Amino acid sequence: xxxxxxxxxxxxxxxxxxxxYFAVPNALAPxxxxxxxxxxxxxxxxxxxxxxxxxxxxxxxxxNARGDYLDGLRGFLARELFxxxxxxxxxxxxxxxxxxxxxxxxxDPAARLIRTGRAEAAxxxxxxxxxxxxxxxxxxxxxxxxSLVSKTVEVVRRRVxxxxxxxxxxxxxxxxxxxxxxxxxxxxxxxxxxxxKTAKMEFRLVTDATAAATxxxxxxxxxxGNAGQQPLWLELDPIVTGEHLQDARLSYSxxxxxxxxFFRFDGRGASLFAETxxxxxxxxxxxxxxxxxxxxxxxxxxxxxxxxxxxxxxSTEQANELAVLxxxxxxPAQINFLEERTVGASLGADSIQAGITACILGLxxxxxxxxxxxxxxxxxxxxxxxxxxxxxxGALTAMGAxxxxxxxxxxxxxxxxxxxxxxxxxxxxxxxxxxxxLSVGKAIEKGYKEAISTILDANLTTLIAAILLFVxxxxxxxxxxxxxxxxxxxxxxxxxxxxxxxxxxxWSPNRKKLPxx
Amino acid sequence: MALVSLLKLSKDLPLLAxxxxxxxxxxxxxxASIALYAFVGLNxxxxxxxxxxxxxxxxxxxxxxxxxxQIDSLNLGPVTIQTIDAQNDVLxxxxxxxxxxxxxQEAVQTLKSSLGDTVADYRSTxxxxxxxxxxxxxxGLMATVLSLLxxxxxxxxxxxxxxxxxxxxxxxHDVVTTIGLFCLLQLEFNLGTVAAVLAIAGYSINDTVxxxxxxREEMRKFKxxxxxxxxxxxxxxxxxxxxxxxxxxxxxxxxxxxFGGPVIRDFSIALIWGVVIGTYSSIFLATPLLLLFNLRRDxxxxxxxxxxxxxxxxxxxASQGDKG
Numbered sequence: 001x002x003x004x005x006x007x008x009x010x011x012x013x014x015x016x017x018x019x020x021y022f023a024v025p026n027a028l029a030p031x032x033x034x035x036x037x038x039x040x041x042x043x044x045x046x047x048x049x050x051x052x053x054x055x056x057x058x059x060x061x062x063x064n065a066r067g068d069y070l071d072g073l074r075g076f077l078a079r080e081l082f083x084x085x086x087x088x089x090x091x092x093x094x095x096x097x098x099x100x101x102x103x104x105x106x107x108d109p110a111a112r113l114i115r116t117g118r119a120e121a122a123x124x125x126x127x128x129x130x131x132x133x134x135x136x137x138x139x140x141x142x143x144x145x146x147s148l149v150s151k152t153v154e155v156v157r158r159r160v161x162x163x164x165x166x167x168x169x170x171x172x173x174x175x176x177x178x179x180x181x182x183x184x185x186x187x188x189x190x191x192x193x194x195x196x197k198t199a200k201m202e203f204r205l206v207t208d209a210t211a212a213a214t215x216x217x218x219x220x221x222x223x224x225g226n227a228g229q230q231p232l233w234l235e236l237d238p239i240v241t242g243e244h245l246q247d248a249r250l251s252y253s254x255x256x257x258x259x260x261x262f263f264r265f266d267g268r269g270a271s272l273f274a275e276t277x278x279x280x281x282x283x284x285x286x287x288x289x290x291x292x293x294x295x296x297x298x299x300x301x302x303x304x305x306x307x308x309x310x311x312x313x314x315s316t317e318q319a320n321e322l323a324v325l326x327x328x329x330x331x332p333a334q335i336n337f338l339e340e341r342t343v344g345a346s347l348g349a350d351s352i353q354a355g356i357t358a359c360i361l362g363l364x365x366x367x368x369x370x371x372x373x374x375x376x377x378x379x380x381x382x383x384x385x386x387x388x389x390x391x392x393x394g395a396l397t398a399m400g401a402x403x404x405x406x407x408x409x410x411x412x413x414x415x416x417x418x419x420x421x422x423x424x425x426x427x428x429x430x431x432x433x434x435x436x437x438l439s440v441g442k443a444i445e446k447g448y449k450e451a452i453s454t455i456l457d458a459n460l461t462t463l464i465a466a467i468l469l470f471v472x473x474x475x476x477x478x479x480x481x482x483x484x485x486x487x488x489x490x491x492x493x494x495x496x497x498x499x500x501x502x503x504x505x506x507w508s509p510n511r512k513k514l515p516x517x
Numbered sequence: 518m519a520l521v522s523l524l525k526l527s528k529d530l531p532l533l534a535x536x537x538x539x540x541x542x543x544x545x546x547x548x549a550s551i552a553l554y555a556f557v558g559l560n561x562x563x564x565x566x567x568x569x570x571x572x573x574x575x576x577x578x579x580x581x582x583x584x585x586x587q588i589d590s591l592n593l594g595p596v597t598i599q600t601i602d603a604q605n606d607v608l609x610x611x612x613x614x615x616x617x618x619x620x621x622q623e624a625v626q627t628l629k630s631s632l633g634d635t636v637a638d639y640r641s642t643x644x645x646x647x648x649x650x651x652x653x654x655x656x657g658l659m660a661t662v663l664s665l666l667x668x669x670x671x672x673x674x675x676x677x678x679x680x681x682x683x684x685x686x687x688x689x690h691d692v693v694t695t696i697g698l699f700c701l702l703q704l705e706f707n708l709g710t711v712a713a714v715l716a717i718a719g720y721s722i723n724d725t726v727x728x729x730x731x732x733r734e735e736m737r738k739f740k741x742x743x744x745x746x747x748x749x750x751x752x753x754x755x756x757x758x759x760x761x762x763x764x765x766x767x768x769x770x771x772x773x774x775x776f777g778g779p780v781i782r783d784f785s786i787a788l789i790w791g792v793v794i795g796t797y798s799s800i801f802l803a804t805p806l807l808l809l810f811n812l813r814r815d816x817x818x819x820x821x822x823x824x825x826x827x828x829x830x831x832x833x834x835a836s837q838g839d840k841g
Binding site: 049057059188189192193196336337338339340341342343344346347350351353354355357358359361362363365366369370372373374375405406408409410412413415416417419420423424427430431450453454457458459460461462464465466468469471472473474477480481484516 | 520521572574617618619621622625626629638639640641642643644645646648649653656657659660663664667668671672675708709711712715716718719720722723724726727730731734754755757758761762764765766767768769770771772773775776777778780781784785788
């Protein structure tokens with residue numbers, strides 16, 4: 001049988017129909033897309049290198065997580081001990097946090113206090129030396145890092161969302177990486193600088209420098225404000241921190257119309273703030289952002305409403321950025337930009353244009369050459385090649401794959417290589433026809449049969465290379481691997497079934513001459 | 518009238534007669550590539566070396582000398598400035614910045630604020646830090662090595678170890694000479710190049726497997742002929758297909774090189790070279806290597822039967838057991 005079975009023909013027809021169904025939206029201008037009834041609405045997803053956008057890899061700084069954690073613990077425990085009237089000296093050395101208790105009678109209460117609720121850190125005591133040491137084990141560290149990174153991802157997500165982009169993608173990758181894909185972003189620089197800010201917000205009482213500052217327990221610290229402002233001494237223990245902010249947004253002062261940031265605390269924050277302000281009427285307090293004082297107003301009355309405004313001579317943009325930062329919360333860890341790839345919309349559009357031109361011209365070159373070389377059979381191969389492209393585009397669209405510029409290069413390469421299976425078959429048919437003086441029909445059958453194992457071997461090895469490329473490749477390279485692999489599969493389908501079907505339609509027992517002989 | 522019936526390719530080209538010469542040429546190419554790599558080196562892109570690469574479209578045609586001294590004054594290290602296609606499109610490349618991971622970002626900001634309004638449009642910005650570039654290099658190397666081994670394993674499984682070894686040697690030859698070409702022309706070696714190298718490996722093995730497939734078939738058919746005769750027949754019978762596929766692939770790639778735009782130009786050059794060298798190595802390196810590896814007419818049969826090979830293996834395992 002030269003012709004393939006009815007079942008195979010049905011399969012070919014079905015594949016072409018399904019492929020075209022998904023491929024059609026790619027050929028239509030976006031405006032017409034919804035107009036054609038029954039077609040899927042979405043063309044293939046374009047990669048950031050084609051539609052323009054930013055690809056950013058952020059690293060959450062965790063190399064010092066152990067030391068940072070113990071350092072935070074030092075401040076916290078020092079204050080707790082101080083509140084109990086226990087005097088101690090804290091040192092952090094080689095990731096071991098040691099408290100040396102000044103008075104022997106304080107040792108037991110201090111050990112008890114440090115032990116309670118410090119389950120993450122391992123505590124060791126030495127009564128003779130009056131030392132209490134804390135270390136963070138590997139498991140505890142891993143838990144700590146895990147929560148640090150997932151909190152950071154959330155903060156980054158909220159900040160990016162505050163930027164108002166369409167369909168940003170924020171994904172965690174590996175232990176401490178965050179991958180941002182931001183299609184259509186225009187101002188990458190301001191997004192990046194917004195992401196880098198810690199945005200640690202604190203409301204702290206201003207204190208008298210001489211009153212505190214003991215030698216053993218750091219209690220207050222001097223914090224400077226904006227340029228030209230006097231540094232102030234502040235109590236280390238904040239009244240409220242940014243964690244208790246429920247809302248923050250840009251507003252304008254009713255007095256002078258200046259931009260300002262309106263904020264509202266949650267229930268706990270509101271009550272803490274109300275309590276402290278009620279007890280400290282007449283004292284100034286400072287609003288501190290990332291260890292810089294934004295403003296230091298004086299408490300006139302207890303602030304019980306749990307809301308207020310921050311003024312500080314902001315421009316509208318500054319006030320808006322501050323509001324977004326406050327609302328999204330403080331970064332629990334420093335982040336680094338490990339990788340950035342931004343493509344402007346204009347380059348993306350040029351690349352699409354260049355890619356389509358290269359694809360069409362490459363296709364025309366191959367079509368002309370195949371037609372000229374193999375004549376009628378070349379035309380069959382050409383129909384298969386065009387169908388192959390439609391199927392490839394349909395498969396990419398249906399799978400929701402992303403088409404990148406290297407992906408287009410993969411399609412162009414496929415155009416060149418896809419005819420290979422047909423070439424193998426034609427050469428084989430020609431060879432058996434000449435050598436064995438077979439009839440046209442027999443030669444076609446035998447040629448197909450003998451070429452199949454070669455085609456499978458040759459394509460499977462290429463497929464192996466393409467799949468490994470996908471597994472180990474990164475970013476746009478994967479797009480190349482995807483189109484190359486799919487192209488291999490669709491080209492095998494077209495050569496083995498579609499071209500065969502076309503040759504079958506052409507063939508009849510009274511065909512005495514092979515066009516490629 | 519189809520061309521195929523006009524061109525009568527001779528079917529008896531002595532393709533293996535000059536195998537000493539072609540193999541020597543291949544060895545020389547590989548050695549030259551290694552020398553180029555050692556003494557000239559690759560022009561590593563920011564992907565693998567870290568650093569900053571910005572394509573900027575200036576509002577007016579920029580004065581490059583002035584631009585260079587302006588960027589030099591920012592103290593961001595030695596700058597490379599190239600014009601691309603249009604006169605006001607400029608590529609600015611800066612080395613990886615010293616300091617922490619964010620140093621690159623700070624440099625990008627410094628540069629962009631210094632250029633200010635003279636730049637109408639930032640076409641693309643790439644900044645890769647030292648951690649990621651080292652990882653990308655590792656991943657690229659691993660992808661290449663593993664792909665070659667996986668292909669060789671498949672060939673060993675479908676054919677025989679001599680075929681796998683010959684294919685692996687030919688693939689390595691293709692990859693190494695591609696790297697040599699990149700050293701020679703100082704084309705940018707980046708992630709795209711690695712993809713191109715792997716595509717070359719995929720293309721080259723495709724060619725080689727088609728020839729090997731034919732060798733296997735002819736070996737079963739002609740029990741009387743010598744191995745070299747069989748190899749020559751296999752090469753001749755696959756020659757027109759090898760050339761046809763190379764031509765169509767080259768036609769498509771030439772379109773990609775000429776019209777695909779500057780972003781994938783180096784990628785296209787690598788692929789074109791790969792098709793040429795891959796075709797060459799299938800015919801003039803992989804096949805003669807089969808002779809060098811002492812392929813015999815009964816190699817495939819015996820491997821199928823497996824008795825000798827297995828006995829050999831068992832003996833070796835046993836002797837290892839004794840030692841242990």
